[in-house]
Amino acid sequence: MKRISVDIGGTFTDCFFAWDDLYIESKSLTTHHNLALGFNNALDNACKRAGLTREQVLKEVDSVRYATTLGTNALIEGKGPRVAAIVTHGFEDTIHISRSKGYGEGLDPIKQGDMADAERPEPIVPRNMVRSIKERIDTIGEVLVPLQKEDVREQVRELISNGAEAIVVALVNATENPEHEQLVLETILEEYPAHELGSIPVILSSQVSGRKGEYVRAKTAIIDAFLHAIMFNALNQLSGNLRTSGYEKPMLVVHNSGGMAQSNSTDALQTIHSGPIAGVGGAQHLSESTGIGDVVTMDMGGTSFDIGLVPEGGVKHYDFHPVIGRWLVCVPMIHLNTLGAGGGSIASFDRIHKAVKIGPESAGSDPGPACYDRGGLYPTVTDADLLLGYLDPENYANGFIKLNPKRSRFVIEEQLCDELDLDVIEVAKIIKRSVDEQMAIGIEMELRSNGGVVEDFTMVAYGGNGPLHACGIANQAGISKILFPPFASVFSALGAGNMKPLHIHERSAYVVLYEPLSRTLFDEYDRFNGYVEELEKKGREDLVRQGYDVEKVEHGLELDMRYGNQRVTTSVALDINRIENVGDVLHVIRTFSDIYADRYGKGIEAPEAGVRVQTIRVASYIDGEVVRFDELEYAGERTEPTPVTHRKAHFVGEDKAVETPVYDATALSEKYVVHGPAIITTESTTYLIERNWRIEPTPQGAVWLLKDNATQGSAKKS
Template sequence: MKRISVDIGGTFTDCFFAWNEHYIESKALTTHHNLALGFNAALENACSLAGLSRKDVLQEVDSVRYATTLGTNALIEAKGPRVGAIVTHGFEDTIHISRSKGYGAGLDPQKQGDMADAERPTPLVPRNLVRAVKERVDSVGDVLVAVQPDDVRKQVRELVDNGAEAIVVALTNATENGSHEQEILEVILDDYPAHELGSIPVLLSSQVSGRKGEYVRANSTIIDAFLHQTMFHALNQLSANLREAGYEKPMLVIHNSGGMAQSNSTDALQTIHSGPIAGVGGAQHLSESTGIGDVVSMDMGGTSFDIGLVPEGGVQHYDFQPTIGRWLVSVPMVHLNTLGAGGGSIASYDRIHKSVSVGPESAGSDPGPACYDRGGLSPTVTDADLLLGYLDPDNYANGFIKLNPKRSRFAIEEALCDELDLEPVDAAKVIKRTVDEQMAIGIEMELRSRGGTVEDYTMVAYGGNGPLHACGIAARAGISRILFPPFASVFSALGAGNLKPLHIHERSSYVVLYDPITRSLFDEYERLNGYIEELERRGREDLVRQGYASDEVKHRLEMDMRYGNQLVTTAVTFKINRIDSVGDVLSVIRKFSDIYGDRYGQGTQAPEAGVRVQTVRVASYIEGEVVRFDDLEYGGDRTVPESVEHREVHFVGEDEALETPIYDAGALHENYVVHGPAVITTENTTYLVERGWRVEPTPQGAVWLLNESASQGSPSSPIE
């Protein structure tokens, strides 16, 4: 296996390079003005470590996989074309009414409750760029009013005259019958051919989302159109950059569905949060390979803190209607909770609450934290970590970035010390405690809202700052077992390298598997299997179009199920792809019951309310080589290694600085155990071991961090 996978974050560009059995991790600062430059720098560094030339590598690797935050940033910055929308006559205000709850989408619960100050987000489609056509399809797909081409031409010309640079077609009930959207597309292409100057991108809602609900389906298509131009040019630029270096294969782009595809088979909407979701995919593979049970993944980078859940068995949680920015959408997206708390998050004084707040604003990579000495003036989490003695100023990011402690002290003193009436070191402790508490609260809320028990989960911590803050987060969240996977600092990039070529297609369906009124089981097998066959056909065509053989394509059936009218919907994955008998129906109901009971407690199931299928989903994919994770076991004895030095380190909860042993990467050998307080500095990250915790490395390169008061035993070995 020869493979390059890259995850571009807000601060660092992470690269994982697999060259046969040789694995290399590399980092470079993200270059926001041209992402290809950061990509090239990270790859150059990896090739240098491997003793290979970049040109030779790109000519021989089997794939280059790319996860980017470009779409996310463009949406946050509202940088995109003027988008026009064509809707069914009578539904002109659906987008702007936004189900009446649009003011609260994307806000935290406290802000959602503040209706007096509620402000709706600025719409991506202004009201003067919405046009209606006279057509109608009913709820089962029958045509009631046909499309009138002259009416369509009139509405399209008005949109163009008003400055529309992209057009979205989102008609009522298009998920049941998309023929009218196709007819409108043909009319537009007649007047504005794609091969001529002045052509306009046209996106159809029936091709973007298979779920019912005009508002969320229209939103999904609008965001896709808004990001289309940015992603088209950026991905072409990256692809051209690879071709210039001798790479002739198609570039692969990571999707937020937990898979990947060629750039010409990727919608812009599918790239949102793709990097962090690649990390969740890596955690899923780790859980499946090693049997470590329920996992909560924690990715703390320079800009954000991402939380993902992987219950035992490796089944991911999906968001049924995720919020992207301030808009609800309806795309199959792996669930991810993102907090604006990373190493570059800015700390400030909140005068109303008289406390320190951290994030969501970030110093990014340019100018970066104050200690980067690049002009940053605001104190960040990294500045606090440096001032507390956790970071080695001469050995940060493998020595590529020299840190200036004086800048950190000055920034914290100027922004916080007078307000808090504290010395800079004590103010830095407040920053560290605040950010750890924020992230711990996020994990607890995530687990409890999804039916998990905190004590049952192992935290898989990665990202450049994950090992530095894991102890403080886990202690406050009540988690006693932390696992740092192999290549923890670039684990999302590693996860991207393990993802499969995959396309997910879904459709809303009203299927009652058990009707409590008639006490009958579902028996319309042909109807349900027809849905499944159509979704499989679409997935197969997607993959065959990218050069894969039809007989290589595999399918996985998933259904979103619930009891009666409950709001809680659960995604269930099945080993069968067809429902042909009463036995199959009972097997489906039993699988749903088991998953529901495991997630929310045995006895909470409510079959007396009925069992319904809300959505049928088919994941079509190609199996491929993956980076293997071995069992995390070690049966030998352990000793305490020799430290390389001692220095004064300040810990939250300790009044005075502690003379703390400092270890290098050699301490992460399976023969050793390190008891806190301690600091372990490696090329790409720093492990902070607080009092009451111990580090146990494994032969496979993973590292356990265990709470000694909560876990007397060891997952991998006895302790001397």
């Protein structure tokens, strides 16, 4: 296997380089003005260690895979084209009414309850950029009012005259019959041929989402159109850079569905959160191959802190109506809870609560934290970590970045010490405790809201700042086992390298598997199987178009199910792809009941209320070679290594500085155990071991961080 996988984050560009049996991790600062430069720097660092040139590697490598947060950042910043929308006559205000709940989407529960001060987000499509056309298709796909092309031409001309740079077509019931949306596209191309209209994209809602719901489907297409040009230009820039260096294969892009595809088969919306989701995918593979039980993932980079869940057995949690920014969309996306708390998160004084506030603003990579000495003017979490003695100013990021503690001290004293009437070390402790507490609360809420018991979970921590804050977060959350996987500082990039070529297609379908009034079971097998075959065909065509062998395409069937009229649906992954008889119907109902009971509690299943299917979903994929994870437990004898030096460090909850042993990467050998307080500095990250914790490395490069009497392995077993 020869593979390059890259995670382009807000602060660092991470690279995982697999060359046969040689695995190398590499980092560089993200170059936002030209992402290719950061990629080249990270790849050059890896090639240098492998004794190869970039040109040699790119000529021989099997694939190059990208995960990026570029789309996420663009949406947050609100920088994008002027988007217009064409809708069915009479539905001109649907987008802006937003199901009456638009004011609260994307906000925390406290702000959602503050209806008196509620403000809707600035719409991506202004009301004067919405036009309607006279047409109508009913709920079963029959044409009630035919579409007139002249009507379309008139509305499109007005939108173009008003400065439209992208057009979304979202017509009623287009999921049941996309004929009218396709006619609109055909008419636009007749009126404005590609060479005349230029790069203005036309996005059809029926192609972006197969689920019913006019508002959420339209909003999904709108966000896709908003991000289209940004992602198109960025991916073209990266692709062009690869071609210049001799790489001739298609570039692959990681999707937030947990798979990947060529860039020409990628919607812009599918790239949102793709970097952190690649890390969850890596954790899923780790859980499946090593049996470590229930996992909560913690990815702390320079800009954000991302939490994911992987229950025992490796089944991922999906959001099928995720909120992206302040907008509800309907794309299947691996569930992720993102907090604005990373190493570069800015610490500011909250005058209302007279306390330190962490994030969501970040110093990013340019200029970066004040200690980077590149013009940063605000105190960050990294500045606090440096002053507390955790970081080595001369060996941060393998010596590529020299840290200046004087700058950290200056910005913290200037902006926080006077306000809090405390010395700089006490303020740095407050910053450390605040960010750890913020992230611990996020983990606890995530686990409890999904029916998890905190004590049953192993925290898998990765990202450049994960090993530095894991102890503090676990102390606050009540977690006693932390696993740093192999190549923890670039684990999301590693996860991107393990992704499968995958496409997910879905459609709304009202299927009653058990009708309680008549006490009958579903028997329209041909109708159900027809839906599945239609979705499988779409997935198969996607993969074959990208050059994959049709014989290697596999399919997995999932259903969104509920009891009776419950509002909450549960996603059920099945081990069959067709329903052929009563036995198959009962098997589906039984599988649903088992998953429901496991998530919400045994005995509360309610089949007597009826069992219904809301959505049918097919994942089409190609299996391939992956980086293997071996057993993560080691029972051999261990001794204490000899520290390379000592330095004074300050810990939350301790009044005085502690003379702390400092170790280098050689301490991460399976023959050693390191008890806290201690610091281990490696090329790519820093491990902070607090009091009452210990580190136990494994032969495969993973590292266990255990509290008191906790032991390696699944949290449920100890």
